[in-house]
Amino acid sequence: MxxxxxxxAEDSNGRVARTATASPAxxxxxxxxxxxxxxxxxxxxxxxxxxxxTALADVSLSVMQGEFISLIGASGCGKTTLLRxxxxxxxxxxxxxxxxxxxVVGVPASIGFVxxxxxxLPWRTVRDNLLFALKQRRMxxxxxxxxxxxxxxxxxxxAFADYYPGMLSGGMQQRAGLARALVGNPDVLFMDxxxxxxxxxxxxxLQQDIAEIIFTTRATTVLVTHEVxxxxxxxxxxxxxATSPGRVNEVIDVPLPRPRRHSDLIGNPTVAALRxxxxxxxxxVA
Amino acid sequence: xxxxxxxxxxxxxxxxxxxxxxxxxxxxxxxxRSRTFSRATKRALPAxxxxxxxxxWQIVGGRINPILLATPSKVGEAFVxxxxxxxxxxxxxxxxxxxxxxxxxxxxxxxALGVLMGRSETAYRVFSPxxxxxxxxxxxxxxxxxxxWFGIGFEAEVAVTAMLAVWSIIINTSEGVRxxxxxxxxxxxxxxxxxRSVIRDIAVPHAIPYIFAGLRIGLAKAMIGVIIAEMDxxxxxxxxxxxxxxxxxxxxRLLAAIITSSxxxxxxxxxLEIVRRRAAPWAGKSRVRTQV
Numbered sequence: 222m223x224x225x226x227x228x229x230a231e232d233s234n235g236r237v238a239r240t241a242t243a244s245p246a247x248x249x250x251x252x253x254x255x256x257x258x259x260x261x262x263x264x265x266x267x268x269x270x271x272x273x274x275t276a277l278a279d280v281s282l283s284v285m286q287g288e289f290i291s292l293i294g295a296s297g298c299g300k301t302t303l304l305r306x307x308x309x310x311x312x313x314x315x316x317x318x319x320x321x322x323x324x325v326v327g328v329p330a331s332i333g334f335v336x337x338x339x340x341x342l343p344w345r346t347v348r349d350n351l352l353f354a355l356k357q358r359r360m361x362x363x364x365x366x367x368x369x370x371x372x373x374x375x376x377x378x379x380a381f382a383d384y385y386p387g388m389l390s391g392g393m394q395q396r397a398g399l400a401r402a403l404v405g406n407p408d409v410l411f412m413d414x415x416x417x418x419x420x421x422x423x424x425x426x427l428q429q430d431i432a433e434i435i436f437t438t439r440a441t442t443v444l445v446t447h448e449v450x451x452x453x454x455x456x457x458x459x460x461x462x463a464t465s466p467g468r469v470n471e472v473i474d475v476p477l478p479r480p481r482r483h484s485d486l487i488g489n490p491t492v493a494a495l496r497x498x499x500x501x502x503x504x505x506v507a
Numbered sequence: 508x509x510x511x512x513x514x515x516x517x518x519x520x521x522x523x524x525x526x527x528x529x530x531x532x533x534x535x536x537x538x539x540r541s542r543t544f545s546r547a548t549k550r551a552l553p554a555x556x557x558x559x560x561x562x563x564w565q566i567v568g569g570r571i572n573p574i575l576l577a578t579p580s581k582v583g584e585a586f587v588x589x590x591x592x593x594x595x596x597x598x599x600x601x602x603x604x605x606x607x608x609x610x611x612x613x614x615x616x617x618x619a620l621g622v623l624m625g626r627s628e629t630a631y632r633v634f635s636p637x638x639x640x641x642x643x644x645x646x647x648x649x650x651x652x653x654x655x656w657f658g659i660g661f662e663a664e665v666a667v668t669a670m671l672a673v674w675s676i677i678i679n680t681s682e683g684v685r686x687x688x689x690x691x692x693x694x695x696x697x698x699x700x701x702x703r704s705v706i707r708d709i710a711v712p713h714a715i716p717y718i719f720a721g722l723r724i725g726l727a728k729a730m731i732g733v734i735i736a737e738m739d740x741x742x743x744x745x746x747x748x749x750x751x752x753x754x755x756x757x758x759x760r761l762l763a764a765i766i767t768s769s770x771x772x773x774x775x776x777x778x779l780e781i782v783r784r785r786a787a788p789w790a791g792k793s794r795v796r797t798q799v
Contacts, residue, residue: 309696334697
């Protein structure tokens with residue numbers, strides 16, 4: 222339906238079943254959910270010299286179904302640019318990007334996006350903001366309402382369904398932003414520093430909630446962050462990027478079961494070692 | 508905190524509005540000066556100011572030629588008189604009708620063109636020279652041409668009113684639509700919103716404070732249109748009364764007619780504010796920078 226070709230059969234089985242039934246018989250299903258092949262991006266220099274600077278040079282990366290990866294790196298490493306290219310908000314100049322086996326031309330079907338700021342419509346209630354994500358879907362209104370109600374429950378927002386975003390705290394707003402991103406049951410979820418504007422306590426709480434929600438939905442997730450701890454907390458793999466030009470420096474596995482809880486990670490030697498390693502690469506001392 | 512904010516704090520504590528409700532505290536040298544008015548007096552200050560002004564006007568007006576300036580009491584009598592003669596209410600309601608029809612047409616047309624110009628770069632480039640030109644032109648000079656086109660009736664007055672009001676509405680609407688944050692437009696692209704949805708769900712709601720700022724400015728210009736059109740075109744309504752009383756040196760009645768026209772504008776403003784609050788309950792008090 223929404224995705225042509227070889228992935229249709231999986232769709233009808235539902236997500237959890239899909240990973241379980243992935244077998245050599247369905248050959249194409251082992252194809253990554255996201256494939257980036259030698260992607261580059263150049264921007265004109267702001268000084269109007271007509272020259273360009275290379276924001277991303279020759280990036281290749283694959284993300285498997287259900288995987289959670291984080292893009293981390295200093296500002297200017299092109300992590301947000303890469304995210305915007307994957308989500309179709311920005312075209313790449315060279316190379317190819319595939320999402321769900323289709324080349325990305327414009328925004329792919331069935332993705333969700335959590336922005337740095339919630340980007341809720343201030344003139345719509347939380348419920349109507351979620352409905353906006355389903356507006357262009359061809360499905361009966363009752364099904365949309367049910368999907369929204371279920372998503373509000375999953376994100377613990379039932380009590381705030383009829384609030385306007387301006388009446389909610391920053392954490393609650395971002396929770397609603399996550400609910401909107403997930404209400405369409407997306408195959409891929411993109412998140413662009415979604416928690417960076419929140420205080421440390423709210424952030425930790427929301428990290429745990431998000432980790433659990435995403436784990437249950439099995440959505441493939443790409444997170445842009447500049448917090449090493451956040452990347453370790455969420456990710457199956459951490460993609461450490463470098464600047465000038467923006468490129469993938471190193472990809473680091475996080476060999477810990479998901480979903481994680483902060484309390485479980487305290488004093489964990491694996492986490493400590495990972496943190497040192499990622500920080501070392503980011504700071505250029507490793 | 509910085510020294511600057513410390514300064515601000517000191518200044519704040521000397522502000523009478525902050526100081527007065529407090530219970531007695533150790534007196535500071537600067538304090539008595541800030542106790543010039545009690546809080547009740549301060550609340551009543553606007554009314555007191557008007558009463559004092561009317562009193563001075565009454566005294567001064569009583570000593571000079573009543574053709575030059577009528578006293579407030581004479582203006583009050585004139586109100587009663589022209590009401591009794593059946594002149595006031597028809598003139599008032601006719602002005603309201605011209606204002607409503609003219610501003611209504613200007614609002615519909617101005618918002619439509621403003622949204623088009625806000626969403627389409629081509630439309631913006633095509634229409635903005637005309638908008639800039641007419642916004643800068645004293646359009647009231649076109650009134651004779653409007654009479655040639657529409658005659659001297661109600662339609663001509665509505666046309667003059669709409670012609671004066673529409674440009675501010677176009678400019679503010681297109682500005683509000685163009686200021687729609689890119690981040691919200693990105694969000695709409697993620698969920699594959701079509702242009703119709705972008706306009707209805709994002710651009711126009713975002714522009715509502717701007718649209719109402721344009722309508723308020725448009726209303727002020729429309730009021731000029733209403734009165735001038737009646738003075739120049741039909742010699743009916745409030746403008747007609749102003750013209751006639753002026754020509755016959757009936758200064759008290761002239762002022763009564765002018766004050767009535769102020770009421771028309773104030774009522775229009777109040778109605779706009781009520782509509783704005785209903786149209787944009789999330790927006791609260793509008794703090795939009797207006798374009799002309």
